[in-house]
Amino acid sequence: MRSEILRSEASRGDTAARPQTIALVDDDRNILATLSISLQAEGFVTRVYTDSEAALKALLDNPPDLAIFDIKMPRMDGLSLLQALRAQSSLPVIFLTSKDEEPDEALGLAMGADDYITKPFSQRLLVARIRAILRRSELARAPADAAPDESLPETxxxxxxxxxxxxxxxxxxxxxxxxxxxxxxxxxxxxxxxxxxxxxxxxxxxxxxxxxxxxxxxxxxxxxxxxxxxxxxxxxxxxxxxxxxxxxxxxxx
Known part of the structure; x- marks a missing residue:
């Protein structure tokens, strides 16, 4: 199934030279639409995928700033998607989980997820966690030839x-x-x-x-x-x- 891409040029929330991009991977189109609209309202560009295999290729070929995976998906679930992604990328990832998926949460973190959010969750909480991880990842995304931040310690x-x-x-x-x-x-x-x-x-x-x-x-x-x-x-x-x-x-x- 081909991926679907939703974009927003809104610039609410944190101001930046380039809108930050969030990839959403879930087989539930209703959840994707709700999350995408909410994140667009906060100034993010969103890319949504209902198929994990198509998502993996897109995440590697054109990495977003952060990805959000549901755990329970057909063909390739969120854990398998994360495992395949981590073999080639350190892209920040947040898992969406249900209360009865605690073992999966622990496994996801052990495999390299940066955070997880338990359903049902508030949109405010999700946005707060996204912004926190994006702030932490800004340095990792700096160009190799960028001037070092003088406020940071040397090697x-x-x-x-x-x-x-x-x-x-x-x-x-x-x-x-x-x-x-x-x-x-x-x-x-x-x-x-x-x-x-x-x-x-x-x-x-x-x-x-x-x-x-x-x-x-x-x-x-x-x-x-x-x-x-x-x-x-x-x-x-x-x-x-x-x-x-x-x-x-x-x-x-």
Whole structure:
């Protein structure tokens, strides 16, 4: 089934040189229409897809600023779509889930989703979370030759880890590691103070804005994914420590 694209040239909400684009993937046309109209009213451009396979191709060929996936879809569900996308892209993704899909939420976060919203939800909450993730992803989308933000620290070196906050780039033993925006912010919070245990609440504060609320398992899922990504580069990676009941710390020689 071909994808459908709805566009809005409205400029309400945050002003920017280029309207930000949100891709919506759901097999329910009514939900797509409702979400698209609401987001257009906030100044976003929307692209809507009822077919996950068509959506995947479009997301890779012409990436939006953020994507929102429903989990339960025929042929390729939201989790499979995210898995296929993450093999090639760190595009910010929000999942829409039902209250009875909690295991899927945890799996989605472990696979690299940046956030999830449980149905039914308020449009205000959805827009707040979209804007929070887009703010965090702006640096990651900066051109490679753009001048660094002078307010940001220079490249941070912690043993074998190198973090470049101005570019949102990470390397381990001089090998690049591709992280989502949320993963980068969590790692940065840990690496800026090596050996200091950060509680889950502190990591939530570092990775999410004040108007976004997540629970402990969200941070745990991101930590698991961080470890998995670094171990893909170095099977002996063990720089992120767990202090049970307290939180996490970063230590590397």
């Amino acid at each position: 941070v070196v912690r043993g074998r880890l190198q973090l470049d906050p101005a570019r949102h780039q990470v390397s381990w033993q001089d090998r690049p590691v591709s992280l989502t925006v949320t993963e980068f912010l969590i790692l940065e919070a840990l690496a800026m103070r090596p050996g200091v245990v950060k509680s889950r609440n502190q990591l939530m504060d570092a990775a999410y804005s004040e108007d976004v609320y997540v629970d402990d398992r969200t941070i745990d899922s991101h930590i698991k994914r961080l470890r998995r990504k670094f171990r893909a580069v170095d099977p002996e990676f063990a720089a992120i420590d767990t202090l049970y009941g307290a939180g996490y710390s970063f230590t590397d020689g």
